[in-house]
Amino acid sequence: MVFPVRSIADMTIQNILSAILPGNTDGTVRHDWTETDARALMDAPFNDLIHAAQTLHRQHFDANEVQVSTLLSIKTGGCPEDCAYCSQSAHNEADVGADKLMSLDAVRAAALRAKDAGATRFCMGAAWRGPKERDLDAVCDMIAEVKSLGMESCVTLGLLDDGQADRLKDAGLDYYNHNIDTSETFYEEIISTRSFADRLDTLARVRDAGINVCCGGIVGMGETRADRADMLQALATLPDHPKSVPLNMLVAVPGTPLADIDPLDPLELIRAIATARLMMPKSMVRLSAGRLEMDAATQALCFLAGANSIFYGDTLLTTGNPAQHTDKALFDKLGVRPMPAENHADAVTATE
Numbered sequence: 001m002v003f004p005v006r007s008i009a010d011m012t013i014q015n016i017l018s019a020i021l022p023g024n025t026d027g028t029v030r031h032d033w034t035e036t037d038a039r040a041l042m043d044a045p046f047n048d049l050i051h052a053a054q055t056l057h058r059q060h061f062d063a064n065e066v067q068v069s070t071l072l073s074i075k076t077g078g079c080p081e082d083c084a085y086c087s088q089s090a091h092n093e094a095d096v097g098a099d100k101l102m103s104l105d106a107v108r109a110a111a112l113r114a115k116d117a118g119a120t121r122f123c124m125g126a127a128w129r130g131p132k133e134r135d136l137d138a139v140c141d142m143i144a145e146v147k148s149l150g151m152e153s154c155v156t157l158g159l160l161d162d163g164q165a166d167r168l169k170d171a172g173l174d175y176y177n178h179n180i181d182t183s184e185t186f187y188e189e190i191i192s193t194r195s196f197a198d199r200l201d202t203l204a205r206v207r208d209a210g211i212n213v214c215c216g217g218i219v220g221m222g223e224t225r226a227d228r229a230d231m232l233q234a235l236a237t238l239p240d241h242p243k244s245v246p247l248n249m250l251v252a253v254p255g256t257p258l259a260d261i262d263p264l265d266p267l268e269l270i271r272a273i274a275t276a277r278l279m280m281p282k283s284m285v286r287l288s289a290g291r292l293e294m295d296a297a298t299q300a301l302c303f304l305a306g307a308n309s310i311f312y313g314d315t316l317l318t319t320g321n322p323a324q325h326t327d328k329a330l331f332d333k334l335g336v337r338p339m340p341a342e343n344h345a346d347a348v349t350a351t352e
């Protein structure tokens with residue numbers, strides 16, 4: 001598609017928004033965002049930003065449907081990577097032990113419980129630098145088991161070597177999660193054991209294998225608003241926009257280097273969600289970690305800004321998540337319905 005404006009740096013906000021909105025009605029999306037564009041959107045007056053994001057959101061999604069995923073840690077703790085936010089890193093001193101890979105029976109039971117609770121996608125996370133071959137065999141069996149229950153499957157296993165994404169695809173994997181975490185500039189403040197480029201290489205392997213990419217990041221780690229914009233620009237200029245874009249609010253876990261960081265104003269997360277919606281209009285934008293610390297009004301604003309996916313269930317890997325009855329009450333209060341699987345599958349196949 002052709003946007004009427006190539007650079008939005010010098011425009012007024014009204015022109016910026018009117019330049020974006022009509023341009024996304026012809027079924028294609030923009031991949032040539034600049035950091036200047038992203039920062040201009042992120043800096044827009046809040047009401048303009050949210051109005052534009054909600055308007056665009058309604059062009060591609062039912063505004064009252066939210067997709068529900070469940071996340072299970074299949075291998076917890078003892079990770080050799082040094083991600084500063086993570087309770088599972090062996091470099092950090094969080095109170096999380098190192099477990100072995102979960103059994104297939106335990107995974108099946110958890111997936112069944114998630115399905116009964118209304119989840120349409122079952123995500124499995126392992127605290128590895130990347131999977132070893134024998135680990136991959138076991139994870140492939142888990143993927144096949146989840147698929148046999150009629151659910152979408154997603155895994156997050158760290159960096160993938162050549163050929164590993166193809167094996168996951170052959171097992172029936174629908175989504176691979178691998179976050180870029182933050183802007184390329186701020187990245188080295190957070191992780192030293194794997195580079196930003198390593199992450200992009202794994203994303204390319206996933207994409208080349210024909211697996212849907214789930215990729216987002218974390219806000220509230222001490223980065224600037226410009227870093228958050230630059231992270232979104234990096235996501236929105238990938239060869240294909242990620243089908244799912246999880247945006248996490250940092251959960252400051254005791255024993256991690258970020259334990260004592262000042263909490264980010266939730267309005268900044270809402271700005272990031274709205275900017276993600278404008279830049280990647282057909283992607284599912286997931287309001288991920290940090291919901292336990294948010295009140296209903298904050299979450300409602302996140303949905304208004306274009307978030308249309310959440311994790312459902314009491315635990316997110318090792319941190320807390322709202323209880324299921326709390327989320328049900330929130331959905332009821334807002335008149336929000338869980339999105340049927342066929343609706344987000346349609347959204348996925350229609351992307352690009």
Ligand code: SF4
Nearest residue numbers: 079081083086089127
């Ligand atoms: S975020 Fe993932 S890769 Fe980083 S330390 Fe935690 S489990 Fe390991």
